[in-house]
Amino acid sequence: MKLELRGITKRFGALVANDHIDLVVNSGEIHALLGENGAGKSTLMNVLYGLYTAEEGDIVLDGVVQKFKGPGDAMAAGIGMVHQHFMLIPVFTVAENVVLGHEPTGILDTLDLDAARKLVREISDRFGFEIDPDALIEDLPVGAQQRVEIIKALARDAKVLVLDEPTAVLTPQETDELMGIMKGLAKAGTSIVFITHKLREVQAVADRITVIRLGAVVGEAKPSDSAATLATMMVGRAVDLSVTKSAPKRGDAGLSVAGLTVIGDRNNKVVDDVSFEVHAGEVLAIAGVQGNGQTELAEALVGLRTPSAGAIHLGSMDITHSSVRQVIDAGVGYIPEDRSKDGLVGDFTIAENLMINRSYGPPFAKGLNIDFANRERIAAELIKEYDVRTPSQVTLAKKLSGGNQQKVVVARELSRDLNLLIASQPTRGVDVGSIEFIHERIVATRDAGKPVVIISTELDEVTSLADRIAVMYRGRIVGIVDAKTSRETLGRMMAGATV
Amino acid sequence: MSDTTETPVAGRGATVIREIMSGGATRALLSVVAGFIIGAIFMVFSSEEFLAAAQYFTSRPTDALGAAWTAIAEGYSALFRGSIYNYNADNFEASIRPMTETLRFAGPLIASGLGVALAFRVGLFNIGASGQLLFGALWATWISTRVELPWGLHLVVAVLVAILGAAAYGAIVGFLKARTGAHEVIVTIMLNYIAAGILTFFFRTPELLREVDGGGTPKSDAPAETAQLPLLLGPEFTLHAGFILAIVGVFVYWWLMERSTLGFRFRMVGHNADAARTAGINVERMFVLAMAASGAFVGLAAANQALGVRAGLTPDIDGSIGFDAITVALLGSSTAPGVLLAGLLFGAFKAGAPQMQVIGLAPEITGVVQGFIVLFIAAPPLVRAIFRLPPPQKTTVIADWWHKLTTRGGAK
CATH class of the missing domain: 3.40.50.300 (P-loop containing nucleotide triphosphate hydrolases)
Incomplete structure (x- = not known):
């Protein structure tokens, strides 16, 4: 199936997350969507999957303009999505997960698990997935869970498969296996949209590459282009990744x-x-x-x-x-892996976040009181030194971009x-x-x-x-x-x- | 897709509390307006003139509309006369008495509202203001009726005991939550029953607190004169020093939550308990401290109720204050000035209700208005829909101004 996105524009208030994005994915093609975190890749895919409605632009499948009111419409039209975080029920078997939501039923509306098993076995055999329909999800390694997600999409006749940062949770070997699967699917005629920020993977598997930056398409690149070229397109300037x-x-x-x-x-x-x-x-x-x-x-x-x-x-x-x-x-300075959960208080200002682990004494506390003058001075210094891009030090942490949030955490931990x-x-x-x-x-x-x-x-x-x-x-x-x-x-x- | 991070300790309830609290002044104001409009509808439909005129609405609609207008005008002017200024009164004292009554009613509402508000800011839902108030009042009554102390000292000790009693009762909640993970809503509700039972037992038992020549009904002696909160405006008015206690409470609350490092840690736990833990905060200890502090503010209300009277106490001295406190904290967005204003408004409702009864309106209308105001506060999407407000991420000029007024610096 040929997928075309024509002039998709999605705004959140004043922020333009997608600015007139055009994208053509041909039948049986692996099309990489390359961009940094926050470039608008996920927003675009959520528009495609019916989770967001675009203000402007059309989604066209095989020449027919689509109007999606929700993921149900998108699925019915043949679009399947494998999310970064798997949407599987751990205590259910593979077969149960695959048919969840469109269960095959026998007489008196009973669940026909045999039909479900058969479905899983068919798809698994066709693409060499090696998945046991009766295995519990929680017993499967992450790579296999991801294959279950793909089977889930294929079981609903997905002709366009969107993979959102699929390699984040995989070992290098599992990544290679996934790429083999992607190539097999493409050969069988499935169109694949592969969202990633990893240059190495793009070069290995993509037929074509569209680079987006700050919500707009920067251009198209070939897999044969060098990593430096791709990185420059993605970031907008020459970068030294070493x-x-x-x-x-x-x-x-x-x-x-x-x-x-x-x-x-x-x-x-x-x-x-x-x-x-x-x-x-x-x-x-x-x-x-x-x-x-x-x-x-x-x-x-x-x-x-x-x-x-x-x-x-x-x-x-x-x-x-x-x-x-x-x-x-x-x-001991500690930068936790999940900054929004453990590293920052989103509803606190930058200045407040800089003192959360030093509220007991100087320089941020004077007796029982917060030392506001000191805090203001230190916050100003750290914002400058750690290059935190923010309108002011009383901006709430949750309003910052991921990179700037992380700089606040780094500033707090390294300034001690x-x-x-x-x-x-x-x-x-x-x-x-x-x-x-x-x-x-x-x-x-x-x-x-x-x-x-x-x-x-x-x-x-x-x-x-x-x-x-x-x-x-x-x-x-x-x-x-x-x-x-x-x-x-x-x-x-x-x-x-x-x- | 969206990274909804949930804090396991504070839980989903804290998220809802945050959402409800985040509305600010605009929503509070609009909710009050909406509440008054609904109150007006009740007044119209309890007016016999209107109901009569409504029979022939199609032929002469002006009659019905006029009757409706009269009903609303009379109702709210009665509320005004009862709570702010009685322009029909014969003398000056009588004309300003409603205002002093409003302040008297507002005192315990503000104090207990601060207590509930503090818990809200830490992500805890303190439904137990009623129990904490009763427990504080119990020991204050012990001091005021069973202990003899010199003038001055007696009152100070009684007030302190009220605060400590209520704080200790609140701390139990925090301790149980920290140690066993028990949910504070369940614990506070149960402790309300226990406090009511203990108080009645004390007031019924002659060896404990029952009035000296009392009968079978549970009742205490009147507090000793040395332990009574002094009248502020002379014997003409019932307004007593309990209101001063509440105002002091407002300032202490503001200092604690906006200026002190302890309040900073409280807020940190309320906003993101995981981050607080990672930052070295002992979240469990914060729960205990916060519930104790919450109870301490409720203790000011306990002092109001136990020491602001000239007669013996009965077990219903909490009235509906424990629950009104929740509404006050909600309407006041848990900020010091907000709680002060909300407490004054609901105090005015309490003071004004009898005047409405005088002109033949059900005094419960004020309760309905109060309920709807809080309903609108707690149902933000409803208010947003009614007034076609933009989604919550956009802040308004008023909200910004309010934020600047209530916090240092303020967010842009």
């Missing part, structure tokens, strides 16, 4: 973790006998596919989770059972006297310009002789920032390797292989 850093000057062990074990919310060992050391002046990156215990490890390090065994030492100080406040006072920095997904959902800036700051912290722990699921980030890389898989550290280790080896480790 991080320049000198050789580490390793000092004493700043952070030592020994035999750390954390019991998770479902009573399983989410962090299992983890030991490592981070020296002053080095960056240790903890790599791994999302959900392998990295989040819980970080939370245990900063006191948000109580370890059931093991010890954490900061220098000579035992912080295994310290409270969060004690850990903060000991000089640190003995350790723990940064979890420091550049997730952040624009390229801010990524460069945040990476520079992290390297500067290392060069100032502090131990730094980076937790990231982005291999590019891990390899460019780290001096050493620890790979986590199912709560254990599979191995700690040099930063120059190949992607293939790291990928295998992320899937559990030991070196």
